[in-house]
Amino acid sequence: xxxxxxxxxxxxxxxxxxxxxxxxxxxxxxxxxxxxxxxxxxxxxxxxxxxxxxxxxxxxxxxxxxxxxxxxxxxxxxxxxxxxxxxxxxxxxxxxxxxxxxxxxxxxxxxxxxxxxxxxxxxxxxxxxxxxxxxxxxxxxxxxxxxxxxxxxxxxxxxxxxxxxxxxxxxxxxxxxxxxxxxxxxxxxxxxxxxxxxxxxxxxxxxxxxxxxxxxxxxxxxxxxxxxxxxxxxxx
Ligand code: DX5
Ligand code: ZN
Numbered sequence: 001x002x003x004x005x006x007x008x009x010x011x012x013x014x015x016x017x018x019x020x021x022x023x024x025x026x027x028x029x030x031x032x033x034x035x036x037x038x039x040x041x042x043x044x045x046x047x048x049x050x051x052x053x054x055x056x057x058x059x060x061x062x063x064x065x066x067x068x069x070x071x072x073x074x075x076x077x078x079x080x081x082x083x084x085x086x087x088x089x090x091x092x093x094x095x096x097x098x099x100x101x102x103x104x105x106x107x108x109x110x111x112x113x114x115x116x117x118x119x120x121x122x123x124x125x126x127x128x129x130x131x132x133x134x135x136x137x138x139x140x141x142x143x144x145x146x147x148x149x150x151x152x153x154x155x156x157x158x159x160x161x162x163x164x165x166x167x168x169x170x171x172x173x174x175x176x177x178x179x180x181x182x183x184x185x186x187x188x189x190x191x192x193x194x195x196x197x198x199x200x201x202x203x204x205x206x207x208x209x210x211x212x213x214x215x216x217x218x219x220x221x222x223x224x225x226x227x228x229x230x231x232x233x234x235x236x
Pocket of ligand 1: 016018019041043074147148149150151152153154187188189190207208209210211
């Protein structure tokens with residue numbers, strides 16, 4: 001541990017339902033909430049911005065009554081704006097998008113907030129931090145991709161760690177100057193054996209798909225892996 005290690009006041013775990021059993025989705029989201037999840041991470045892929053194709057507002061609406069925790073919608077779609085009202089209506093609480101997929105980033109952030117959701121930008125492994133430059137005051141969340149978007153079960157890219165530290169510094173400086181709180185979320189390849197390093201580098205919100213849903217069964221399995229993720233993350 002170094003003097004610059006970060007300790008979150010609140011650590012949020014966001015299991016990604018991309019790795020859930022889609023035939024039993026209601027049961028799966030109830031199980032992760034019971035196992036201690038803070039958010040449901042909901043990956044939307046359009047076979048255009050990313051090569052994969054997943055789920056839309058109808059599925060968001062279908063799982064909404066099954067959980068009380070917020071639904072964290074990660075839009076990997078292009079264009080973005082037309083889906084925002086649909087997801088807000090379907091019960092999304094947070095909506096994040098990739099800035100290069102929106103022609104008017106500032107406008108999309110306002111659109112999300114105007115629909116009553118928390119708004120955030122997602123930066124791919126090769127996306128520069130300059131995307132944050134003029135919109136810090138409009139962000140509730142920054143999501144750093146630690147894999148290239150499109151698939152679950154990929155390997156964590158280590159270059160995300162210095163990037164996490166740099167974004168943590170920006171957020172802390174922003175808040176020290178009186179700015180609103182901004183969550184720092186990381187997505188891709190988060191496991192029980194690397195979450196501690198990831199959180200120490202600055203993350204306060206961790207997505208985990210295959211690490212959670214790859215656990216043997218919904219009863220003991222999800223609870224055990226979530227407990228291990230949380231205790232590893234916060235061990236100092
Ligand atoms: C990838 C998705 C992730 C994915 C994470 O494009 O955004 O949310 O489900 O899955 P794991 O944790 O398996 O890397
Ligand atoms: Zn995601």
